[in-house]
Amino acid sequence: MIYFDNSATTLPHPDVVKAFGDVASQFFGNPSSLHHLGGKSAQLLDQARKVAADCLGVQPGEIVFTSGGTESNNAALKGVAIQHRSRGKHIITSSIEHASVYETCKQLEELGYSVTYLPTDDKGRVRPEDVQRALSDDTILVSVMYVNSELGTVQPIEEIGRILSAYPKTYFHVDAVQGFGKLPLMPGKWGIDLLSLSAHKFHGVRGCGLLYVRRGVMLSPLIIGGGQEGGLRSGTENVPGIVAMAKAMRMQHERLQENHEHMKKLRARLIDGLLPLEYCKLNGPGKDDAYAAPHIVNVSFPGIKAEVVLHALEKEEIYVSTRSACSSKNSKPSRVLLAAGIDEERARSALRISFSPDNTEAEVDVFIRAIQKIVPNLAKIMRV
């Protein structure tokens, strides 16, 4: 089997699974309990928080554990919107955000907020000057993702952060779900106020994520109750999941450089193999573009529906996707690709290939050969 759908979800690392199992079976206490079983869990939670903070170069007190990337994004956007509604009701985001940001913005519009959806260039990149232009006295939040999950475009986060440093009352949220473990990430240095991660995208277990909340940023909590996570996120902490996530974070963080290089090589090899095929078009960043994430390649086979190629590849035990998994049931072409100016026909035929560090060059070669076999055949059938 060749699994090239790592942007949808990754295989948890065996050591991560082991950590999960050990904590779940041995240290099951509730961290809020006063007895020492509770104390032990609280200690594990503290350690995990410290590891997570170290990997991001921030303070442990700035980490809020959540149930995943979607919750983190909702918590950041609604948290700022509700907390600071008396100061302003304008939010700036991009037109290529993940559904968990995009739909939350749509919801906020219904509640009376105004949202600017910035366009991108034809590679799916937001222009920092557009952010600058969209800012007004009323702007309470700018939310731009780090790496686009469909095109793999890396956004100019540092530059946007620099622009926003002149606007201390406008918070900067970054959905870094597709960026962590693939590219350097320094929220503290880049002027980021809020940052979302999801464990299952970097070989942790599902149902676990985090939100970095820079000290001093006031947020109305999304989930209210017992007051866990400094009051920012209530609910009994998923200690095994959190410990497992911290472990995965450390592993990815330590191997960032070599993982990055390895996946970059896979990406180059894949593009080199596909681009010469006249029926294949690359979407998003080019092979040597500096703002290309190493793990995502998006290609179209115009005239052929992506699903058909996907299922043909599936027969060869090769798994890819047509777009972000959570909207894959939708038969419309990808909102993100259209926003990046890709025409409808090309968008309908787009496939996303996404790597993990465990993928190999040999797998890439098998994939290229499979495409060479499948696509021309399909093209013939489609023509008659």
Place this chain on the structure above:
Amino acid sequence: MQEIYLDHAATTPVHPEVLEAMLPYYRDMHGNPSSMHRFGQRVRHTVDEARSIIARCVNAEPGEIIFTSGGTEADNMALIGVMTANRDKGKHLITSQIEHHAVLHTCEYLESLGYEVTYLPVDETGRVAVEDVAQAIRPDTVMISIMFGNNEVGTLQHIGKIGKLAKERGVYFHTDAVQAFGIEEVDVKRLHVDLLSISAHKVNGPKGVGSLYARRGIKIASYIHGGNQEKKRRAGTENVAGIVGFARAAELAINTREERRAHYEKLRRMMMAVWDEQSVDYVVNGHPKFYMPHILNVSFPGTKTEAMLMKLDIAGVAAASGSACMSGSLEISHVLRAMNLPEDRLISAIRFSFGYGNTEEQVREAAERIARIVNKG
């Protein structure tokens, strides 16, 4: 010295069978159920199966079960989701003073947004009077949220009667069954419940998973927005392993419910019998008849909760004051306060809660250790 865990109302250990059921989904079954390919689709089926199991456990339809990240999220979603989706109907919500903070603090949040909340009192056993609920209903009342069984004192509410009343008066009825599930018979149809929260980690399932039952046809706004998961009612990549573990735990809990109830009942009586034998001064807090057998809340007049818990911990007995999320603070429990107990009972209350793995020997041993501590003063 053997450690004896009597804090199962705070959280429970994961049952070995549950962990075993989960592990394959961290290995070769790790697909994303929303993926179009077979590798994802085969876990889609797994999630559907788990949904049917949970539905069966509360006598609901699979389509009425929404998976969440736990009991707290389920409570938040029920209250905020229903109140915001039914603004045209009214702004009033009825709850009780003894709810878990997941409900109470969410009510306060709704008040800050302009909603109106009535917090019904309870009697000294911790029960809400059905007449009080009836009287509190106004033309603009949208929902009633009264918990099934209280997590601190174990008192059961008149769920069936409140459900019937709510139905007659055209008001939605939510109940937080996080503590009652797996102990009491939870039948949403028979009890006329419209919304019901449960949490896996209270029934030997994994932490970070739970569900909200929302009766078909209920107007409820989505609360966590994003992808199309859970029919757009709860976005986020499904925690498949967690959901599988939850379903396995729920099944185990329901299949062993009667025998466990009998076992906890025995443990309770035994504990008190030991104290009676040793002339320990104690009073049981809660209802003498309508209680959940796994929770035993007692006051030892003359002692102080915090000091007692510490001594118990040293003696290898894990117990709690109120609910775990507030034991960190050790304020007087809002539940006992609402029950209007005398001061000496308020400041000396301890909650013991039984669960999987507790044996008669353990509990007798714990009762004896407790007796020694209390009698020493």
